[in-house]
Amino acid sequence: MGKGIKYGLCVLAGAVVLxxxxxxxxxxxxxRMGRNMEVLVNMLRxxxxxxxxxVDPDELLSDAAAGMTAGLDPYTVFISEEDMDxxxxxxxxxxxxxxxxxxxxxxxxxxxxxxxxxxxxxxGRGAGGMASPADRAGIVVGDRILEIDGQDASAMTTxxxxxxxxxxxxxxxxxKVAKFYTGDTVQVELKRExxxxxxxxxxxxxxxxxxxxLNIDFTDEVSNxxxxxxxxxxxxxxxxxxxxxxxNGGGIVQEAVKILSFFVPRxxxxxxxxxxxxxxxxxxxTQQEPLDxxxxxxxxxxxxxxxxxxxxxxxxxxxxxxxxxxxRTFGKGLVQSTRPLGYNAxxxxxxxxxxxxxxxxxxxxxxxxRAEDGTLSHIPDSLITEFRTAAGRRVYDGGGVMPDVRxxxxxxxRFAYVVYGKGYIHDxxxxxxxxxRDREIVPGSFALSDADYADFTAFMQDKxxxxxxxxxxxxxxxxxxxxxxxxxxxxxxxLEGIEANLDDDVRAGLQLYRQELTELIxxxxxxxxxxxAGVVEHNMAKDPDVREALAVLNDPxxxxxxxxxxxxxxx
Numbered sequence: 296m297g298k299g300i301k302y303g304l305c306v307l308a309g310a311v312v313l314x315x316x317x318x319x320x321x322x323x324x325x326x327r328m329g330r331n332m333e334v335l336v337n338m339l340r341x342x343x344x345x346x347x348x349x350v351d352p353d354e355l356l357s358d359a360a361a362g363m364t365a366g367l368d369p370y371t372v373f374i375s376e377e378d379m380d381x382x383x384x385x386x387x388x389x390x391x392x393x394x395x396x397x398x399x400x401x402x403x404x405x406x407x408x409x410x411x412x413x414x415x416x417x418x419g420r421g422a423g424g425m426a427s428p429a430d431r432a433g434i435v436v437g438d439r440i441l442e443i444d445g446q447d448a449s450a451m452t453t454x455x456x457x458x459x460x461x462x463x464x465x466x467x468x469x470x471k472v473a474k475f476y477t478g479d480t481v482q483v484e485l486k487r488e489x490x491x492x493x494x495x496x497x498x499x500x501x502x503x504x505x506x507x508x509l510n511i512d513f514t515d516e517v518s519n520x521x522x523x524x525x526x527x528x529x530x531x532x533x534x535x536x537x538x539x540x541x542x543n544g545g546g547i548v549q550e551a552v553k554i555l556s557f558f559v560p561r562x563x564x565x566x567x568x569x570x571x572x573x574x575x576x577x578x579x580x581t582q583q584e585p586l587d588x589x590x591x592x593x594x595x596x597x598x599x600x601x602x603x604x605x606x607x608x609x610x611x612x613x614x615x616x617x618x619x620x621x622x623r624t625f626g627k628g629l630v631q632s633t634r635p636l637g638y639n640a641x642x643x644x645x646x647x648x649x650x651x652x653x654x655x656x657x658x659x660x661x662x663x664x665r666a667e668d669g670t671l672s673h674i675p676d677s678l679i680t681e682f683r684t685a686a687g688r689r690v691y692d693g694g695g696v697m698p699d700v701r702x703x704x705x706x707x708x709r710f711a712y713v714v715y716g717k718g719y720i721h722d723x724x725x726x727x728x729x730x731x732r733d734r735e736i737v738p739g740s741f742a743l744s745d746a747d748y749a750d751f752t753a754f755m756q757d758k759x760x761x762x763x764x765x766x767x768x769x770x771x772x773x774x775x776x777x778x779x780x781x782x783x784x785x786x787x788x789x790l791e792g793i794e795a796n797l798d799d800d801v802r803a804g805l806q807l808y809r810q811e812l813t814e815l816i817x818x819x820x821x822x823x824x825x826x827x828a829g830v831v832e833h834n835m836a837k838d839p840d841v842r843e844a845l846a847v848l849n850d851p852x853x854x855x856x857x858x859x860x861x862x863x864x865x866x
Contacts, residue, residue, distance in 0.1 A: 335359065368645050370631055376639035391464040394427020394490045395434060397456055400721065403449050404456045405475075406438045408826055410490065428485045436823045437475030437725060444468050464489050475725075476732060497831045498524040503849055506533030507841070509831055510554075513546025513603040518553035525557060525586055535591040535848045537841065538607075541621065545602020548579065548630070548649070555610055556581035558617075560588060565610045568630055570647030575632070591854055592617035593844040596698055601625035605657050606649065609696040613652040615686040615858045619698040620844045626695035628658030653682040659694035674866050689862035697863040702843050710804040711811040713762045714755075720812075723754050724819040738821050738829040739836065743813050751816060752805050760801045767797050 339359065343352050353375070360373030398407040410427035440448045443459045451459075460468065470483045494517030498508040506528030510521065528536065548566065555565045559581055567578045594608045594617045605624045611617035630647040650656050679693040691697065714720060727747070774790055777783045783790075805812065814834075821833045835841055847854055 368629060370627075370629055371642075371644045373636075374633070374641040374643055390461060390490050391466075391487050392461045392490050393429045393432075393468070393485045393487060395429040397440070397453055397460075398721070399453050400439070400718065404440050404451060404453050406434050406436060406440070408436060408822065409434045410492075411826055427490060428488055432483050432485055434472070434483070435475055437728070439473040439475070440470060441473055441480065442471035444470075460487075462487050476729060493520060495520040495524055497828045498528060499832065500528065500531050500533065501537070501835065501841070501845065503845065504532050504534040505537060505845060505848055506531070506535070507537045507539065507835070509539045510604075511543055513543070513548075513550045515547060515550070517546070518550045521554050522557065522586065529587070533590075535593075537593045537595060537844045537848070538617070539595045540600045540604040540608055541595050541597045541840070542599035543601070543604035544599070545604050545606075545627065548603055548606065551603040551606045552579045552581060553583065554607055556583040557586040558588060558590075558592065558611065559585060559614060561585065563614070564652060565614075566606050566652075567650045568647040569650060570630070572646060575630070575647040588616075591848055591851075593847055594619050595840050595844060596621040596624050596696065597704070597840075598622055598625055598695075600696075601627040605696050606651070609651040609655075609657055612690065612696060612699065612863075613655075613682075613684050615684050615688065618700065618847055618854060618857050619696065620700045620847065621698045621702055621840050622704055623697050624657070624695040626657055626659030628656045653684055653690055655680070655682040655690060655692040657692060657694070657696050676865070679865060686859055688858075688860065691863065691865050693866065697866075699857050699861055699863060700843060700847060701864065702840050705839065708804075708808045708811055709765055710760070710762045710808050711815065713760055714804075714812065715815055717758075717760070719755060719758055719760075720815050720819055723751050724816060724823065726754070727816075727820060728823050736821060736824040738825045738833040741817060741821060741833065743817050743820075747816075748809065748813060751812070752802075755801060755805060758801065760804065762804065764797060767794070770794055770797070 339352070339355055342355060343350055357373065357375060364371045364373065395409040396407040397404050406429065409429040411430050440451075440456055442448055443456065446459065448456055448459070462468070464487050467484060467486050470485065471480060472483050473480050492514070494512045494514050495508060495510050498506065501507050506525075508521065508524045508528070510517065525536070548568075552565055555563075559565070561581055561584050563581045565579055565581060567576075569576055592611065594611060596604070596608050596619055600608060600621075601624065605627065608617075608619055608624065612619050628648050628650075629645045630649055631643050632646045633641045633643050636642055648656050648658055674693045679691050682690050682692065684690055727750075770790065770793060774783070774787075777786060777790065818830050818833065821829045825832070847857070
């Protein structure tokens with residue numbers, strides 16, 4: 296192991312090292328460094344003293360820091376004292392508060408999801424846990440926040456409300472809340488506690504003795520939750536596992552290594568770090584006895600799987616230990632360390648790249664050029680290098696980890712995005728829940744009826760939905776090109792005919808995209824009664840990635856063939 300590890304550093308693939316050893320890197324040009332530091336200090340001082348208007352020295356510093364890091368990678372950033380709470384939440388999954396998500400609704404803020412104590416693991420939903428202060432106080436989804444410790448909150452932003460609700464564990468706050476179902480105004484007193492956001496919010500059994508585990512981050516001790524989930528599912532009869540790392544943005548490298556140790560022999564090299572500073576170089580090997588080195592594994596990935604999630608997925612692929620299903624991962628192979636700057640400020644700076652067992656680095660060659668959905672831009676063949684898994688299968692670098700089995704991404708219309716973004720789904724479900732307070736909502740079996748959707752259609756008739764279909768947007772670009780290239784005389788009439796048949800009004804969108812909208816409404820309704828774990832359960836049967844994973848696991852010959860001989864796509 297590299298020297299950095301002996302200092303007990305907590306390395307985050309895409310986040311932080313919480314302690315720093317003395318660097319042994321080539322020294323910078325001493326004169327130029329000293330000169331530039333003096334110039335910067337003098338500039339900050341003179342702007343603060345002599346600029347015509349009052350200026351905020353903290354804002355000047357933040358702007359200067361942003362300027363210094365602007366030409367570097369997007370993960371090297373200045374962390375002010377004010378940002379440390381958010382930073383610690385991202386790395387630990389813990390904060391002091393009342394335990395609820397909130398969202399904007401109209402002019403005010405409402406509770407979006409009080410954290411509930413999960414059912415026992417045997418029930419198949421989550422890893423268990425205590426109910427949050429908000430849940431114990433009887434807060435439900437939709438309760439409106441009117442006042443916090445005597446401050447009028449009726450017109451506050453979500454950021455302002457969140458800041459007032461967070462605080463030192465053990466301290467109390469008083470809130471005035473308008474109850475969702477009755478409209479009554481009540482006083483609620485809550486004691487802030489350490490809130491743990493579970494890295495594994497859901498696990499359960501699927502058909503054919505397949506266990507499913509949703510892992511959403513790599514915060515501190517998430518490996519313990521993963522171990523408990525695996526053991527619980529095996530006790531329930533799981534003979535294969537699906538590990539869901541879709542939209543997992545990563546976190547602590549050591550937690551990824553511990554999770555890998557559950558599935559491969561002790562002492563297996565799973566990832567290495569290499570940087571300019573030899574102190575940052577390290578080789579990570581599994582240090583624990585495995586739970587099961589034979590159980591069939593499928594790992595779900597997509598373009599939101601990044602950093603430590605890519606380490607787990609890519610290492611299992613390189614060792615031919617799991618079949619990857621889904622879409623190309625994000626492509627973040629950089630490691631950051633935090634360096635103290637004084638006065639509780641820190642610099643999060645990229646210090647190394649990580650490499651998988653095959654020798655490949657999955658860092659995107661051009662991390663700045665991405666499509667609207669976050670997918671990577673085109674990568675030239677000349678910049679892609681071939682590597683081999685333990686079994687000799689071809690895998691590639693250049694950006695992210697390619698799955699062994701590709702599943703096309705589901706299309707979501709611009710119309711559905713707009714309707715959801717404007718809050719119309721939430722508003723409709725508010726009325727639905729009040730009208731159907733006693734209706735049983737069972738995840739997996741609940742379905743919006745034709746009459747329910749007719750109610751939604753009526754609800755939407757007077758709503759403002761400014762949208763333009765992707766087809767119409769592309770058609771407009773085509774017309775511009777046709778005019779520039781002088782084709783309009785010959786094809787203009789056809790393009791005008793196509794445009795006339797593209798109906799982008801609200802009524803047409805409600806019918807054309809009914810399926811998408813129905814799913815959004817159902818998910819919001821299930822969320823109100825069964826929370827996020829219920830939403831996961833509700834969507835499981837119709838999830839195309841899960842269906843493909845089950846198909847692979849239920850065909851042992853195909854599973855073995857993929858791991859023995861299937862190359863991944865080059866790009």
